[in-house]
Amino acid sequence: MKKSEEIKSELSKAYPVRAELHAHTKPVSGCSDIPPRDAVRTFHNDGYDAMAITNHFSINKRWTNKEDYLEAYKHDFLEALDEGEKLGMTIYLGAELRFSKQSDNDYLLFGITLDDLDKIYDYLDKDLETFVRECKTETMVLLQAHPFRDDMILMDTDLLDGVEAFNMHPNHNSRVAVAYYYAKEHGKIATIGSDYHHVGHDNLAATRFSTLPKDSLELAEELRKNDFIYEISGNLMV
Template identity: 35%
Template sequence: MFKLETHCHTSEVSGCSRLPAVQLVTQLKRSGYGGAVITDHFHHGYFDSLTGSWTQKIDCFLSGYRAAREAGAQAGLHIYCGLEFRTTTSDNDYLLFGAAPELLYSTPELHRYTIPQLRALADREGLLLVQAHPFRTGLTREDPALLDGVEVFNGNARHDSHNDDALRFARENGLLFFSGSDHHETEDRGRGGMVLPREPKDEADLVRLLPSAGLLPDILLEFFPVKPEK
């Protein structure tokens, strides 16, 4: 079994995070994870603040991921590339799994995509599109037809994500269940995540395995256990 953090941020890229990538990796390793998806915030405000070409902007965005990957290689923690997406017209957040660096470089102006455009990209490239913490105050629920899954457990210690409502929304609409710590600060560590049947080889393999994952924290595993690999 492979314990995975699906939602975490580095201070190199996400202004709301207090944890540099090296410190984040240390905390993840000590919390018993075998790997983590770095899901730094991906939105127009960040990209519009940068100068240079699209390649240079993606270099900046991936700086936290790359620092985490380097630290992870030394610590024995497998790091995967992901992102937490926000459109130009809403404060809703969406986790995108399977988005390897090569895809980000080859998709100019991705930060300006609408959710229907992101859905089309996910279908074309074999990604998973998941709405994060959809029941936080001020957020709205996305059209379920545009989603693969919902973050039914968000462990951020400073937000009430109304996880029970998120679970009900996912169940009612036949969507995949996801769990993540939303790790920005030390107090968030080890609060969520998923358990996979084995270690994913890369981002594409991660997408294949996530539908079989069980949910953390451990109490959730009693109700949402790991399923056999498909």
């Protein structure tokens, strides 16, 4: 039988790419205290190759009109992208959606471009079903974020590509083992993410891919293949 160290070393070689799939920046996520460039540097210094910026995207009282909000939203991403280019980090556009007609559920969205935000915004005051029916495209991957946290309502898995099974936000019990089992039971994608918001968040969680997706569209394709492994605080979960 192989020793666990050998298995880990083989897996490490087979899945060399480290990507963060859930991170928030300020000012566009009011709950984050990390400017985009600092977020990118933090993950770069921790050995990451890529990260998704998944700022909250919801009807937001801090911006009185859609245009200003979209501009601010894009600005945080473009700052991260620019810093990523300097450091050789790949940055993916993501979003964490909340639909105001429906509970406090959050949904991670990948496989989008900046141009998609305008249309997606118009569904934020509707509900998940309407968004999926009228706005979601083939390129997008939609996951219910931390579905087993308190006050979340589990949604019909037919509306979702998967769930974020491992959410490593230090201030919540996301019941990750149940969430992982739930995703697998339903034959859905099960992702991992740090839900990074603050300085000092030290249990960072990486998705390890075999190849590096170049942008959000390729990231969504790679997630659909459902061939990746998890790493928490530098430890492969095998």
